[in-house]
Amino acid sequence: MRIFNCPICGLPWLEGVDEEKVRYSYEICICCGCEYGCDDTPTYREQWLKKGTPWFDEQQRPKGWNLEDQLHHIFPGWNAG
Numbered sequence: 001m002r003i004f005n006c007p008i009c010g011l012p013w014l015e016g017v018d019e020e021k022v023r024y025s026y027e028i029c030i031c032c033g034c035e036y037g038c039d040d041t042p043t044y045r046e047q048w049l050k051k052g053t054p055w056f057d058e059q060q061r062p063k064g065w066n067l068e069d070q071l072h073h074i075f076p077g078w079n080a081g
């Protein structure tokens with residue numbers, strides 16, 4: 001299955017990525033800062049929300065960024081591969 005958002009924070013991606021690829025990419029989300037395949041867990045999301053949703057790469061944060069919109073695209077049952 002191709003997914004089009006970070007499963008943890010819901011950040012939209014320009015292109016869809018195969019779900020399995022995401023799990024083993026070990027890339028860092030520019031928004032929530034999770035490392036796919038490592039700490040991309042619902043617990044990480046909870047902590048990120050508690051911290052006040054800081055961007056990993058603050059410079060890439062779009063103007064008018066809307067957390068609520070983005071959170072509609074998370075994967076509640078996602079677990080780190």
Ligand SMILES: [Zn+2]
Nearest residue numbers: 006009029032
């Ligand atoms: Zn993310």
